[in-house]
Amino acid sequence: MALSIDDIRRIAHLARLTIEEQDIPRYADSLSEILDLVEQLRQVDTQGVLPMAHPQDVAQRLRADEVTETDQRARFQENAPLTEAGIYLVPRVIE
Amino acid sequence: MHDLTIKQLTAGLRAKEFTARELISHFLARIERHAGALNCFITVTHEQALAAADDADQRLRAGGGGPLTGVPFAHKDIFCTGGVKTSCGSRMLDNFIAPYDATLVLRLREAGAVMLGKTNMDEFAMGSSNETSYYGAVNNPWDKARVPGGSSGGSAAAVAARLVPAATGTDTGGSIRQPASLCGITGLKPTYGRVSRYGMIAFASSLDQAGPMARSAEDCALLLRAMAGFDARDSTSIDREIPDYATGLDRPLDGLRIGLPKEYFGEGLDAGVAQVIDEAIAGYRSLGCNVIDISLPNTGLAVPVYYVVAPAECSSNLARYDGVRFGHRCEDPQDLLDLYQRSRGEGFGAEVKRRIMIGTYVLSAGYYDAYYLKAQQARRLISDDFKRAFEQVDVIMGPTSPSVAFKLGEKASDPVQMYLSDIYTIATNLAGLPGISIPAGLHQDLPVGLQIIANHFDESRLLNVAHRFQQETNWHTRKPDGFAE
Numbered sequence: 264m265a266l267s268i269d270d271i272r273r274i275a276h277l278a279r280l281t282i283e284e285q286d287i288p289r290y291a292d293s294l295s296e297i298l299d300l301v302e303q304l305r306q307v308d309t310q311g312v313l314p315m316a317h318p319q320d321v322a323q324r325l326r327a328d329e330v331t332e333t334d335q336r337a338r339f340q341e342n343a344p345l346t347e348a349g350i351y352l353v354p355r356v357i358e
Numbered sequence: 359m360h361d362l363t364i365k366q367l368t369a370g371l372r373a374k375e376f377t378a379r380e381l382i383s384h385f386l387a388r389i390e391r392h393a394g395a396l397n398c399f400i401t402v403t404h405e406q407a408l409a410a411a412d413d414a415d416q417r418l419r420a421g422g423g424g425p426l427t428g429v430p431f432a433h434k435d436i437f438c439t440g441g442v443k444t445s446c447g448s449r450m451l452d453n454f455i456a457p458y459d460a461t462l463v464l465r466l467r468e469a470g471a472v473m474l475g476k477t478n479m480d481e482f483a484m485g486s487s488n489e490t491s492y493y494g495a496v497n498n499p500w501d502k503a504r505v506p507g508g509s510s511g512g513s514a515a516a517v518a519a520r521l522v523p524a525a526t527g528t529d530t531g532g533s534i535r536q537p538a539s540l541c542g543i544t545g546l547k548p549t550y551g552r553v554s555r556y557g558m559i560a561f562a563s564s565l566d567q568a569g570p571m572a573r574s575a576e577d578c579a580l581l582l583r584a585m586a587g588f589d590a591r592d593s594t595s596i597d598r599e600i601p602d603y604a605t606g607l608d609r610p611l612d613g614l615r616i617g618l619p620k621e622y623f624g625e626g627l628d629a630g631v632a633q634v635i636d637e638a639i640a641g642y643r644s645l646g647c648n649v650i651d652i653s654l655p656n657t658g659l660a661v662p663v664y665y666v667v668a669p670a671e672c673s674s675n676l677a678r679y680d681g682v683r684f685g686h687r688c689e690d691p692q693d694l695l696d697l698y699q700r701s702r703g704e705g706f707g708a709e710v711k712r713r714i715m716i717g718t719y720v721l722s723a724g725y726y727d728a729y730y731l732k733a734q735q736a737r738r739l740i741s742d743d744f745k746r747a748f749e750q751v752d753v754i755m756g757p758t759s760p761s762v763a764f765k766l767g768e769k770a771s772d773p774v775q776m777y778l779s780d781i782y783t784i785a786t787n788l789a790g791l792p793g794i795s796i797p798a799g800l801h802q803d804l805p806v807g808l809q810i811i812a813n814h815f816d817e818s819r820l821l822n823v824a825h826r827f828q829q830e831t832n833w834h835t836r837k838p839d840g841f842a843e
Binding site: 266270271274275276277278279280281282283286290293294296297298299300301302303304305307309312313314315316317318319321323324326335338339341342343344345351353354355356 | 564593661683687692700702718729790814
């Protein structure tokens with residue numbers, strides 16, 4: 264499965280990753296090789312096999328809809344790159 | 359002091375042969391002397407460790423304390439440690455001070471263990487050689503030109519060089535067992551769900567599991583007892599009683615049925631490694647075990663399945679790193695898209711980007727069924743192989759890794775070759791089974807690990823089988839040269 268330069272650009276965009284132009288061919292090669300490895304799965308007969316998402320096949324545990332966490336915004340925002348008055352700042356999105 | 363086991367250390371502390379302060383100072387001095395050459399630590403928490411040591415001494419004087427009071431250890435830098443940098447080996451989190459403690463961090467502290475620092479690792483635990491770390495590769499203490507394995511390479515190297523008696527690790531596809539094998543220590547990956555994932559930075563949520571890395575099965579038993587247990591904060595945590603792993607260690611192995619999967623001894627296995635494993639199996643025979651040839655026919659699918667499932671989960675988990683709320687943020691973003699793309703492009707290294715892109719691709723419209731759904735179906739086939747095998751045998755044995763530690767740089771530019779070095783460890787993660795790697799011998803003066811796999815929640819059996827081997831042999835006490843002082 265060979266991925267083209269354009270495929271890499273499209274995937275990188277979907278993943279919101281800047282990939283330097285000169286690195287794109289290298290990613291195209293290595294990702295294609297990884298997909299070649301994965302291609303082996305196509306030959307496997309999986310008809311009627313239930314997909315396995317969790318090693319123990321248990322159902323998701325639910326909890327009561329109650330407030331269990333206290334407000335720790337100030338503490339968490341100590342790690343934020345840019346805040347103002349308790350708000351995370353990003354470049355303007357609405358003109 | 360640094361050659362004592364955890365059991366001996368706790369006994370020595372309680373008998374007042376040495377204080378926790380003396381013990382912690384001794385190990386901190388060793389870290390200062392040797393950690394630089396191995397590059398196995400990202401952060402050393404010198405002052406906090408000494409303060410915790412004084413606290414431990416106070417408790418011990420008062421006749422109190424927990425099962426591990428005063429015992430030094432290190433955390434893999436994937437666990438959130440409140441107030442301490444938690445980088446996950448990535449530039450993305452180089453500036454991240456964890457605002458809370460992981461459940462495992464809390465539990466070990468409550469048991470009295472004293473953290474000396476945070477160990478180096480492959481970036482976001484993605485790697486098998488510790489070469490993808492933003493902080494540089496870790497060197498194997500047995501030969502500094504070789505890799506320690508990964509992703510818990512810093513933990514393995516630190517324990518092997520006796521810079522700490524134990525360390526925590528995480529294992530998504532072999533990241534505890536493979537470095538344990540390559541560095542000649544004992545590393546246990548528990549059953550999925552046994553140890554809480556809360557506060558453990560996520561890579562692939564259906565595979566990630568934390569466990570102990572130490573020098574013996576006995577020490578791993580003491581550590582696992584402290585680490586494991588139900589946690590309401592981890593939605594996949596399993597609510598099951600935690601046995602006292604230490605009490606069952608001496609059980610005789612008469613009649614134990616050991617399965618040898620033929621697929622683990624085929625093409626690709628180094629002949630020298632195979633010989634060491636054969637000798638270890640012979641040792642088990644003389645302990646009264648029955649060795650049975652078995653087959654895990656879908657073993658060949660494990661690596662392909664893993665490289666769909668793990669990247670898919672990784673691309674979702676790592677979507678949280680957006681340069682807005684924490685982590686690396688690029689300079690002068692032009693707009694929101696630029697902020698996301700450049701922050702992520704600069705913050706992540708090449709291997710992490712590769713896996714995010716593979717995951718994004720296999721989950722993208724039109725490819726989901728062909729890749730992701732197919733891989734989940736094949737995952738069940740792999741799991742069913744083990745189910746059938748455990749109707750016949752009590753444990754499964756084989757090599758942990760197809761080769762001894764390889765040279766730094768040898769596989770770094772070839773992702774597929776690197777992935778294949780986890781061929782014997784990945785299937786247990788896919789099936790959620792517990793596995794342990796113990797030192798079984800040397801080949802070309804480098805350690806070889808024997809992998810033992812048990813059924814779900816049968817860590818007691820695993821530790822018992824490992825411990826009996828370590829009572830009969832001394833491979834686990836072998837250590838690399840150059841770290842005596």
